[in-house]
Amino acid sequence: MTSDAGHAPRLIELLRTNTESLIDKWVDAVAVLLRGRSTKAELESDFKEFFAVLLPLVGTDGRDTSRPEFAEIRSLLEEYSRNRVRSGFTPSETASSLFSLKREVFGLTEGDEDPELFRQVLEFSSLLDALGLLTFEFYARAREEIIREQSEQLLELTTPVVKIWEGVLAVPLVGTLDSARTQVVMEKLLEMLVETGSEHAIIDITGVFAVDTQVAQHLLKTVVAARLMGAECIVSGIRPQIAQTIVALGIEFGDIVTKASLADALRHALRRDGVDVVRREVV
Amino acid sequence: MPPRSDGPEELSITGDDDVVRVRQLVRTYAQQTKLSLVDQTKLVTAASELARNTLIYGGGGFARVEEVNDGRRAGVRASFHDEGPGIPDLTLALADGWSSGSGLGLGLSGARRLVDQFDLDTEVGRGTVVTVVKWKR
Ligand SMILES: Nc1ncnc2c1ncn2[C@@H]1O[C@H](COP(=O)(O)OP(=O)(O)OP(=O)(O)O)[C@@H](O)[C@H]1O
Ligand SMILES: [Mg+2]
Numbered sequence: 001m002t003s004d005a006g007h008a009p010r011l012i013e014l015l016r017t018n019t020e021s022l023i024d025k026w027v028d029a030v031a032v033l034l035r036g037r038s039t040k041a042e043l044e045s046d047f048k049e050f051f052a053v054l055l056p057l058v059g060t061d062g063r064d065t066s067r068p069e070f071a072e073i074r075s076l077l078e079e080y081s082r083n084r085v086r087s088g089f090t091p092s093e094t095a096s097s098l099f100s101l102k103r104e105v106f107g108l109t110e111g112d113e114d115p116e117l118f119r120q121v122l123e124f125s126s127l128l129d130a131l132g133l134l135t136f137e138f139y140a141r142a143r144e145e146i147i148r149e150q151s152e153q154l155l156e157l158t159t160p161v162v163k164i165w166e167g168v169l170a171v172p173l174v175g176t177l178d179s180a181r182t183q184v185v186m187e188k189l190l191e192m193l194v195e196t197g198s199e200h201a202i203i204d205i206t207g208v209f210a211v212d213t214q215v216a217q218h219l220l221k222t223v224v225a226a227r228l229m230g231a232e233c234i235v236s237g238i239r240p241q242i243a244q245t246i247v248a249l250g251i252e253f254g255d256i257v258t259k260a261s262l263a264d265a266l267r268h269a270l271r272r273d274g275v276d277v278v279r280r281e282v283v
Numbered sequence: 284m285p286p287r288s289d290g291p292e293e294l295s296i297t298g299d300d301d302v303v304r305v306r307q308l309v310r311t312y313a314q315q316t317k318l319s320l321v322d323q324t325k326l327v328t329a330a331s332e333l334a335r336n337t338l339i340y341g342g343g344g345f346a347r348v349e350e351v352n353d354g355r356r357a358g359v360r361a362s363f364h365d366e367g368p369g370i371p372d373l374t375l376a377l378a379d380g381w382s383s384g385s386g387l388g389l390g391l392s393g394a395r396r397l398v399d400q401f402d403l404d405t406e407v408g409r410g411t412v413v414t415v416v417k418w419k420r
Contacts, residue, residue, distance in 0.1 A: 210306070210324055212331040213387045241324040248325065249332075249393030250379050 011120035012058050014108060022104055023047050029100045034093060047097075050076055054131075059123065062130035077131065081138035085146060091139045098132040161185070161192045168200045168269045169193060170262065174207030182218040189222060193231045200269035201226055204262045206237030216251045223256055232272070234258070236265035291349035296337050296363075305334040305346045312348050312359045318419055325397040326359060326417040332390035333363040333413050339384065341365025341411055351416065358399070358418035366410035373403065 015022065027043045034043075053073045060069060084094040102125050109121050164170045171189050173182075189201055203219065205211065211219075223233040236259040238246070246253070259265040267277055294305050309330040313323040330346070337344045344365030351360045370376045377395065382388035391413075395401040400416035 209310070210328045210331060212328050212335075213389045213393060214331075214335060217387055241321040244321055245324050245328045245397065248396045249328065250389045250396070251387065251393075 009059055009120050010114065010117045011109070011124060012055065014117075015055060015058065015105070018108060019051065022101075022108065023051060025104045025107070026101050029104065030097050033096060033100065034089070037087070037089070046080060050080070057127065059120065060127065061123075062127035065130050065134055073131065074134065077135050078138045078142075081135045082142040085139055085142040091136055094139050095132040095135045098128050098135060102128050161188050163192075163196055163198065164202075164266060165270065167196075167198045167273060168202065168266060169196065169198045170202040170204060170266075172204045172207060172262070182215050186218050186222040190225055190229070193226060193229055199231050200272070201231055201233045202262060202265040202269065203233060203235050204237045204265070205235065205242070206239065206262070208237075208242070211242050211246055211251075213249060213251060216246065216249070220253075220256075232257070232269075234265040234268060236260065236262050291347050293345050293347045295343070295345045296334055296365075297343045298338070302331060302334045302338060305348075306331045308346075308348050309359065309361050312350060312361075313417070316350055316357050316359050316419055318359065318417060322417055322420070326361070326415070329394035329397040329415055329417075330361050330363075332394045333361070333415065336390055336413075337363045337365045337367075337411075340370075341367030343367075344410070353418075356418050356420075358416050360414065360416045362412060362414040364410070364412045369407040369409055369411055370403075370405040371407050373405070377403075 023044065026047055027040050030043055030047075031038065031040050050073075053076055057069065057073065065074065080097075081094055105121060105124060109117055112118075161169055161171050169189065169192055171185055173185065189203070192198070193201060203222070208215075219235065223235075226233050234257045235253070238258055238260075257265075257268065259268055270277060292308060294301060294308055296302065296305060306327055310323065310327045313326050318326065330348075334346055337346070341363075342365060344363065344367070346361060346363050348359065348361045351358050375381050377392050378388070379392045380388045391403075394413075394415065398415040399418045400414075402414040403411070404413075405411040
């Protein structure tokens with residue numbers, strides 16, 4: 001719905017002339033709702049910005065918020081929702097910031113008999129509803145993003161590359177090896193090889209449930225890359241059922257050194273460095 | 284372990300995470316049917332290969348997993364469905380080491396060796412369904 005030629009709809013005029021008091025009341029209402037977890041100053045600056053972008057949209061049909069005229073308010077809401085997620089607000093707390101404005105606008109126009117104004121207020125109210133729903137959507141998306149980030153961080157954490165001896169790195173792989181995870185580990189291993197100047201890397205797969213062609217391919221590539229960097233990889237902890245599966249799949253590990261256990265692998269690496277581990281005679 | 288599941292279960296395959304999910308579902312069924320550890324590992328690995336092919340070459344699809352019984356023994360059946368381009372040359376696709384992409388080319392042929400029954404139904408332009416069964420020994 002657009003304004004008649006000549007003068008703006010009454011609602012816009014009202015909102016414009018009462019901007020300051022309206023924002024004040026709006027901030028107060030939301031501050032109570034959020035029980036002090038946002039300062040009034042923060043809310044005020046958010047809401048002022050928001051109000052300025054919202055005003056030109058009054059009278060716009062809110063049914064399709066993907067239209068270009070909504071671009072600015074969308075990005076504002078997106079930003080707002082993201083901040084809310086990060087500061088631990090619930091989705092309804094986030095959306096109710098918008099719904100609170102409705103109540104203040106109703107208050108402003110209460111008692112006015114003009115049916116045209118009434119219609120405009122209703123329209124404005126459904127616009128705010130649409131925008132409120134949009135914050136829900138942005139909120140959910142932001143939360144998913146954060147969860148994804150966290151699981152990536154977790155991935156890094158749960159796949160440690162450790163230096164177990166001078167010149168020997170070890171990566172114990174556990175659980176389900178998907179390609180994302182294998183890739184992360186392998187990249188980290190190569191990085192650490194450079195950083196520490198190590199010449200041996202032990203990839204221990206004792207804790208791995210299955211090795212398929214993709215995981216095998218990552219392993220093989222890592223071994224080749226390590227070799228190019230002058231380091232030798234040893235794969236340890238290949239359990240019988242995995243060995244049988246690898247053979248059935250037809251994967252060839254070629255001349256890669258494999259050892260039954262991490263300890264065997266370490267002994268092998270040390271021996272190649274000229275260190276022998278011997279049991280001392282008990283006297 | 285998730286609760287015991289009766290009847291077939293379906294999972295859509297549209298991303299890498301789904302391949303992991305399919306693998307876990309197949310594993311649950313394999314454990315439930317009490318396949319040996321070796322057979323569990325083989326079936327799960329085959330499922331991993333086929334699910335990834337569904338994703339990469341079939342452009343996504345779904346997997347269906349169920350417990351089966353032929354009157355003599357129990358087993359697990361898993362099938363992988365896509366409506367992708369289909370496989371034009373089956374001999375080639377099933378040859379060890381042949382890949383139209385950058386894989387090792389061992390997934391399909393390897394999966395066949397890992398299971399007891401392997402059934403491939405494909406039509407160019409229509410899609411591919413691969414069904415595998417592993418029986419309890
Ligand atoms: N669902 C499918 N739809 C279409 N083509 C397929 C499908 N599955 C396999 N193929 C074709 O068969 C070829 C062989 O598959 P296979 O799984 O053996 O090898 P890969 O996936 O290329 O490599 P790997 O699985 O060893 O990583 C593929 O490269 C692809 O061209
Ligand atoms: Mg494959």
